[in-house]
Amino acid sequence: MNRILCILLILLLILPLQGCKFKDIDLKLFVMAVGIDEAENNPNKLSVTLKIAIPQGDPKKAEEQVQIITEEGDTIAEIVRVMKSRIDKELDFGHCKAVLFGEKYARKNIREAADWTMRRRDIQLTIYTAVARPSAKEVLNVQPVTERIPANSILLALSKDGTESPFIVPPAFAYVLQRRIDERGADPILALVEKKSDQEFLINKSYLFDKSKAVTELEPEETRIYNLLSLKNLKTSLNVDYQGLKYAYNIEKSSAKYKIITPTNGTPYIEYKIKILAEVEESHSGDIFNEKLLRDLSAAAGNQLNERVERTLSKIHQAKCDPLGWGLRYQSRHWNNSEEWKEWEDLSERLEFHVKCDVDIKYTGMVR
Amino acid sequence: MVKNKYFYYLFLINALINVVNFVPRGLIAQRFSGAMMAIVISVPIGLLLMYLCIKMMSKFPGEGIPEIFNANYPKPVTKFMLFGHTLLWYIAGLITLIAFVDVTMRYITSDVSPLLIMVGFLVVVCLAIRVTAESILYALEVVIIINVPIIIYVLFKALLNPMFSWDAVMQVITYSLKAPSYGSISYATFIFTGYLNLAVFNRAFKKIRVRHIWMIGVVGFLVLIASVLIPIGYQGTIGVERHVYPWFSTADVLRTKNFIVERVLFFFYFTYLTLSLVSSIVHWHVALEMLKGVFLTEEKKKRKIDPEWWMILAFCIVAFFAMRTNQFFRDRAGLLFLDIRLAAEFFLIASVYLAYKRREAKKRE
Numbered sequence: 001m002n003r004i005l006c007i008l009l010i011l012l013l014i015l016p017l018q019g020c021k022f023k024d025i026d027l028k029l030f031v032m033a034v035g036i037d038e039a040e041n042n043p044n045k046l047s048v049t050l051k052i053a054i055p056q057g058d059p060k061k062a063e064e065q066v067q068i069i070t071e072e073g074d075t076i077a078e079i080v081r082v083m084k085s086r087i088d089k090e091l092d093f094g095h096c097k098a099v100l101f102g103e104k105y106a107r108k109n110i111r112e113a114a115d116w117t118m119r120r121r122d123i124q125l126t127i128y129t130a131v132a133r134p135s136a137k138e139v140l141n142v143q144p145v146t147e148r149i150p151a152n153s154i155l156l157a158l159s160k161d162g163t164e165s166p167f168i169v170p171p172a173f174a175y176v177l178q179r180r181i182d183e184r185g186a187d188p189i190l191a192l193v194e195k196k197s198d199q200e201f202l203i204n205k206s207y208l209f210d211k212s213k214a215v216t217e218l219e220p221e222e223t224r225i226y227n228l229l230s231l232k233n234l235k236t237s238l239n240v241d242y243q244g245l246k247y248a249y250n251i252e253k254s255s256a257k258y259k260i261i262t263p264t265n266g267t268p269y270i271e272y273k274i275k276i277l278a279e280v281e282e283s284h285s286g287d288i289f290n291e292k293l294l295r296d297l298s299a300a301a302g303n304q305l306n307e308r309v310e311r312t313l314s315k316i317h318q319a320k321c322d323p324l325g326w327g328l329r330y331q332s333r334h335w336n337n338s339e340e341w342k343e344w345e346d347l348s349e350r351l352e353f354h355v356k357c358d359v360d361i362k363y364t365g366m367v368r
Numbered sequence: 369m370v371k372n373k374y375f376y377y378l379f380l381i382n383a384l385i386n387v388v389n390f391v392p393r394g395l396i397a398q399r400f401s402g403a404m405m406a407i408v409i410s411v412p413i414g415l416l417l418m419y420l421c422i423k424m425m426s427k428f429p430g431e432g433i434p435e436i437f438n439a440n441y442p443k444p445v446t447k448f449m450l451f452g453h454t455l456l457w458y459i460a461g462l463i464t465l466i467a468f469v470d471v472t473m474r475y476i477t478s479d480v481s482p483l484l485i486m487v488g489f490l491v492v493v494c495l496a497i498r499v500t501a502e503s504i505l506y507a508l509e510v511v512i513i514i515n516v517p518i519i520i521y522v523l524f525k526a527l528l529n530p531m532f533s534w535d536a537v538m539q540v541i542t543y544s545l546k547a548p549s550y551g552s553i554s555y556a557t558f559i560f561t562g563y564l565n566l567a568v569f570n571r572a573f574k575k576i577r578v579r580h581i582w583m584i585g586v587v588g589f590l591v592l593i594a595s596v597l598i599p600i601g602y603q604g605t606i607g608v609e610r611h612v613y614p615w616f617s618t619a620d621v622l623r624t625k626n627f628i629v630e631r632v633l634f635f636f637y638f639t640y641l642t643l644s645l646v647s648s649i650v651h652w653h654v655a656l657e658m659l660k661g662v663f664l665t666e667e668k669k670k671r672k673i674d675p676e677w678w679m680i681l682a683f684c685i686v687a688f689f690a691m692r693t694n695q696f697f698r699d700r701a702g703l704l705f706l707d708i709r710l711a712a713e714f715f716l717i718a719s720v721y722l723a724y725k726r727r728e729a730k731k732r733e
Contacts, residue, residue, distance in 0.1 A: 126620070179607040
């Protein structure tokens, strides 16, 4: 009896030995980035661009081989299937790290594209999303000379693993995008990737979304202020004018906190408190720093930053977007669940901003 | 005979496996209508049931429910009750297995047929449920000790991520004052249900005594809070509803730089693979013993094939049929199971109490 059972078991264990059901790596093409645009001639159709890497033995040899294909159709899924008959190997989205939405497409509605990235099981939730100008196709066609792995340069910039530019907003992963599209009281904000030339792109602006529609563009300066408000310890320098001369300071530590304050009679306001610890990086005066100058410079820097932050906040407010999640914060601090959203909608119309920047320039750098 | 500490492992395996068994999904569906309150209420209810069960089972040292029932109840009643419990424990293990086959399909090997995955799982589970209660408890200990540090690492990783939205968590907490439904309480008390496996595993304990039962309450509460609120922190208060397996989506969101694999999902998957297999083994072991209590009470004839094998074969066949159900049916069945389970728990403890009374009465005569 036992012998028969053992034999049966062994036979059963042989079943999975038929080998990998997967396609081997040399039969695969890895999609590195997906671009989604409105079709050129027909606004009701989509155009999808895939940037595909061809597997290679030695990553040190910087001869990247890349194929870019574009196809038009009604749904992204359908377009991908059509593409499959234009290539010789199996498409693999497992290593796809970025989805770019063309500007025109983003201004219309990105809901379907966001849904596709969330729903497809081989696409990770930690994929980067961004808006591309003039179109996703053209941005994906940019081939920077420094790029070693296909589409890697965009990823390095968006993820801040490579360059840490203060003008790039925190990564909008697919799940963050979807959560903000769904959430009451928060809106997505995506980095804007622009094509400068065939070998260079530029990421220093961002796009404010009203749920799934791109609405307003934030200029580089405003994007940096947004980063200052949403991130801890932003790596950047800022300029100050003091007595007609220019100075620049580098931020060592920064933190921003806010409170939504609703006085019983009077306009509701958001009070931002920003704390910055900094050092002087550049001085155009030529004088040797003393304690008083450093203190005055700090005060001037605080005042000037106040203004810049207030300008940015009121622009975001006028766009009727909520990239900083004020609405969610308001709801999360109030226990009257059924009325809180109405209250917020009513209150957010006449919101004011009070900003208190506390810039403390502590060091003068290596020289005095 | 094993030490009393093995009781904690029985509790822990159920508490950890809730992520696969639809508990977060049931609670998340009711996050705006009393799930938070249900979590708070479930702690005293779960602890009370646990205390009563331990108290009752300690009156029957070294005996399982089949022996207790057979000795103290008329035969038809015993058979009926044991069969009912068999079904519940069998379904508990089955839900874990099917959910895990589904997770494997979705996240790991989308090209392999689900039937083959199920065969693989069933081979492991069916061979393991026949061994003695002690051996299963030892295996349980090993698996838990290996996996708990990994789970704690994932939890820390999840809570320290800057993308985690504490505002979303706070927003759900402000819904704490809503009155909970029976359903949400029964989902939440699943965390504490591990003690019920004593029904058969009591055979391995000399005379069960559990110290520091409040600690189980604290751990259970934290586990519940974490398994509901962490997915909300990542997927948002509204968006979390979209996810079929909220916890696997949450693990997919996490990245680690200090490990060979970048995606936390993969080692989270393997952790939960071992935990769910062991959990199914525990549940099906109980189911098998109960079923043996129904059919193999008297004469122990030497048969050519051990009748256990027929029971295991039945388990497998039903499992393959259950594979044909669709996603929404499984959701509903999973949640329905959790609902029935709470009532059955009360029933089981009451019936053990009655058995105890009857035994005492018999002794006095």
